[in-house]
C-alpha cells in the first residue's frame with residue numbers, strides 16, 4: 078500500500094533521488110549497531126533547498142525524519158525505529174572552499190572524513206577529528222555525534238574544531254550558526270549545541286571546519302607495563318608535562334593477548350598493559366618532545382619502551398592498534414561496545430572495577446582506547462544465543478555505568494547515545510538540565526519529527 082509520504086515524494090523528487098520499494102529501502106534501515114528497522118522511504122537531497130522542502134513535508138505529515146551519513150555509527154542512531162523518511166546525505170558531498178589564510182574549509186556534510194583530510198592536506202592542513210572509520214564516515218556523521226579519535230587528546234573534538242554550520246531546523250527553517258573567525262561571542266553557541274545532537278534538532282547542510290597546519294613530523298613510542306596501575310600512573314605523568322602527545326592510546330592485558338593472536342609482535346611475556354604514545358611538531362623539536370614523553374612514560378612498572386625507528390615501523394604499530402576493534406568481532410559472536418570516559422587519574426579505578434565486574438558476572442571484558450582523554454572502549458564479549466549470559470551482561474553493563482558516573486565520568490566520549498544508551502542518560506543529567514534540553518528540543522522540533530526515540534529519554538520518562 079502506498080503511504081502519503083511515498084505519494085508526496087513521487088511528485089516532489091525525481092525517481093533517481095528517492096527509494097520507495099521496501100527491498101530498496103532495506104539497506105538504509107541499519108547502522109554498525111546491527112539493529113534494523115525498515116524506513117517508509119529514502120531521499121537523497123542534492124541541496125539545502127530540497128532539505129527545507131522535505132523537512133516541511135515530514136512536518137505536515139507528522140512523519141519521522143532520520144538524517145543519515147554513512148551509517149557507520151555504533152549506537153543505532155540512524156535506525157528508523159518509528160519508520161518515516163531516511164534522509165541520506167551521501168549526494169551532498171562537495172567540498173566547497175579551502176581557505177589556508179583563514180584556516181577554514183567549507184564542506185557539505187556528505188563528504189567523508191578522509192576526503193576532507195585530503196583536500197585540507199593539499200594546502201598543508203588537516204582537520205583534527207580522526208575516527209578510525211575516516212575512509213567511510215561522513216563529516217555530517219562526525220558532527221552528529223561529536224566523533225573523534227586518537228588526536229583529540231591534543232587537538233580536541235568536532236566541537237573544538239568547527240567554526241560554523243548551515244542547517245535546517247525541525248521547524249523547516251534554514252539557519253546559520255557560528256562565525257568565520259577564530260573569536261566570536263555574539264548570541265548563544267548554537268554550533269556546539271547542534272554538534273552531538275544526533276540529528277534530533279536539525280539537519281546540518283554545510284560546515285565550516287577549523288583547520289590546523291600539518292605537523293612537519295611525528296614520533297611514535299610503544300611502552301609496555303607490568304600492570305594497568307603502572308600504565309595509568311604513566312598516563313597521568315605524561316599528561317602533566319608540557320609536551321602533549323597527539324595520541325595516547327591504551328590497551329589492557331586482554332587486548333594485548335588478542336594482538337598476540339593476530340600480529341607479529343615481540344611484546345614481553347609479563348606485559349599487563351601497553352601505551353602507544355605519539356608526539357608531533359617541528360622537525361627541530363621532535364627529539365626533545367619524544368625524550369620528554371619517554372622520561373614521563375618510564376618509571377615503576379615500565380617493562381620496555383620501543384621508539385619506532387621509521388615511518389613504516391610506526392605505520393605497522395598503528396595498524397595493530399586499529400585492527401583491534403574489528404578483531405573482537407572474530408573472537409566472540411557479539412561485542413557490547415561502550416566508550417565511557419573518566420578523569421585520567423581515575424583510569425586505574427575504572428580498570429580495577431571492570432575486572433571485578435567481569436569476574437563477578439563471568440564475562441570477558443577487553444579494554445582499550447584513548448587514555449589521554451580517559452576515554453576507554455569497554456568491550457563485553459558475549460554470545461547472543463546464551464540467554465543466561467545476555468542477562469548477566471545487561472546487569473554488568475548497568476554496573477559499568479554506575480561505576481563510571483561514581484568516578485565523575487560520562488557515558489559516552491565519542492560514539493553518542495543513539496538508541497542503545499538512552500535509558501542511562503537520566504543517571505548522568507540532572508532533572509533540571511534534562512527539562513531544559515527537552516525545551517530546546519521542542520523549539521527546534523515542535524512536532525517531534527527529528528530522529529525520534531534517540532539521544533534523550535522520552536519526555537514522560539524525563540519528568
Ligand SMILES: Cc1cc2nc3c(=O)[nH]c(=O)nc-3n(C[C@H](O)[C@H](O)[C@H](O)COP(=O)(O)OP(=O)(O)OC[C@H]3O[C@@H](n4cnc5c(N)ncnc54)[C@H](O)[C@@H]3O)c2cc1C
Nearest residue numbers: 146147148149150209215217218221224225275276281491
Ligand atoms: C570500524 C569503525 C571504527 C570506528 N571508529 C571510530 C572512532 O575512532 N571514533 C569515533 O568517534 N567513532 C568511530 N566509529 C563510529 C562512527 O564511524 C562515527 O560515529 C562516525 O562519525 C559516524 O559517521 P556516519 O557518516 O557513518 O554517520 P551515521 O552513522 O550515519 O550517523 C551518526 C549520527 O549523526 C547524525 N547525522 C548524520 N548526518 C547528519 C547531518 N547532516 N546533520 C545532522 N545530523 C547528522 C545521524 O542522525 C546520527 O545521529 C567507528 C565505526 C566503525 C564501523
